[in-house]
Amino acid sequence: MSYVIAVSGKGGTGKTTLAALIIRTLLDSGRKPVLAVDADPNACLGLALNNETSETIGQLREDVLEDPGQIPAGMGKAEYLDYRLRECTVEGSGFDLITMGRSEGPRCYCYINSLLRHFLDRLDEKYRYVVIDNEAGMEHLSRRTTRDVDLLLVVSDATVMGLRSAARIHTLADSLDVNIRRWGLVINRHDGELSAPQQAEIQRAGLDVWGQVPQDEAVLAHALAGASVLDLPADSPAVVAVRGVLQRIWQPAMA
Numbered sequence: 001m002s003y004v005i006a007v008s009g010k011g012g013t014g015k016t017t018l019a020a021l022i023i024r025t026l027l028d029s030g031r032k033p034v035l036a037v038d039a040d041p042n043a044c045l046g047l048a049l050n051n052e053t054s055e056t057i058g059q060l061r062e063d064v065l066e067d068p069g070q071i072p073a074g075m076g077k078a079e080y081l082d083y084r085l086r087e088c089t090v091e092g093s094g095f096d097l098i099t100m101g102r103s104e105g106p107r108c109y110c111y112i113n114s115l116l117r118h119f120l121d122r123l124d125e126k127y128r129y130v131v132i133d134n135e136a137g138m139e140h141l142s143r144r145t146t147r148d149v150d151l152l153l154v155v156s157d158a159t160v161m162g163l164r165s166a167a168r169i170h171t172l173a174d175s176l177d178v179n180i181r182r183w184g185l186v187i188n189r190h191d192g193e194l195s196a197p198q199q200a201e202i203q204r205a206g207l208d209v210w211g212q213v214p215q216d217e218a219v220l221a222h223a224l225a226g227a228s229v230l231d232l233p234a235d236s237p238a239v240v241a242v243r244g245v246l247q248r249i250w251q252p253a254m255a
């Protein structure tokens with residue numbers, strides 16, 4: 001059974017960067033194979049991992065609904081979907097990537113979604129870790145096609161307003177029918193002490209701070225050059241900080 005880590009937070013806070021850094025840390029420490037799931041319709045995780053695909057699950061779902069005639073004679077719908085889904089999985093070094101693509105339209109997707117859930121559940125089993133980069137907001141969690149989440153990390157900047165948004169995500173997700181085993185808050189682009197108002201906001205959010213990731217010029221330089229997070233130096237401050245965040249999963253005393 002794989003360990004599922006999902007990354008959430010409001011727009012532009014660093015979800016994709018954190019998800020890619022988590023994958024990087026898992027690979028560096030030999031915790032593979034990893035399945036990277038880009039669940040943001042505006043897909044970017046592939047770019048951060050230098051492993052892009054044009055095949056998305058959303059497109060596949062539309063194709064099958066729009067033109068069931070394309071299913072080869074003698075092949076069942078489930079079998080065909082299975083075959084196309086395998087084509088949607090891009091292989092990287094130590095990890096695979098699937099891209100969910102855009103979300104559903106107004107049609108009935110129940111049957112296709114149940115086939116997808118079945119496929120993704122089986123896919124999960126092949127991997128030691130599954131890391132999901134989510135779109136901003138929480139809607140995605142209410143229509144998840146995969147199983148429960150072992151750890152949901154909410155990313156926020158250090159502003160009081162940003163932290164309040166993180167609190168809202170926490171409250172909203174708690175009211176949804178999703179089983180999230182552990183929660184953590186990661187404060188991105190901030191180093192050093194937290195002020196009293198910041199701490200008060202964090203307490204209100206009911207979230208435990210799993211770590212702070214400092215502003216890292218190498219991360220920005222890589223993003224500007226379209227380079228992968230996987231190529232950042234091992235001693236880059238953001239890489240070191242995320243390694244620290246993940247230590248919490250592996251320390252039995254804190255589990």
Ligand SMILES: Nc1ncnc2c1ncn2[C@@H]1O[C@H](COP(=O)(O)OP(=O)(O)OP(=O)(O)O)[C@@H](O)[C@H]1O
Pocket residue numbers: 009010011012013014015016017018040044135136188189213214215216217219220223238
């Ligand atoms: N710790 C950091 N140091 C420097 N730059 C960072 C850091 N974290 C993120 N960035 C930069 O900030 C920008 C936004 O980050 P990212 O794309 O990861 O955010 P996001 O939450 O996934 O955004 P979206 O909501 O659009 O999906 C990127 O250019 C990224 O390189």
Ligand SMILES: [Mg+2]
Pocket residue numbers: 015016017040044133
């Ligand atoms: Mg993103």
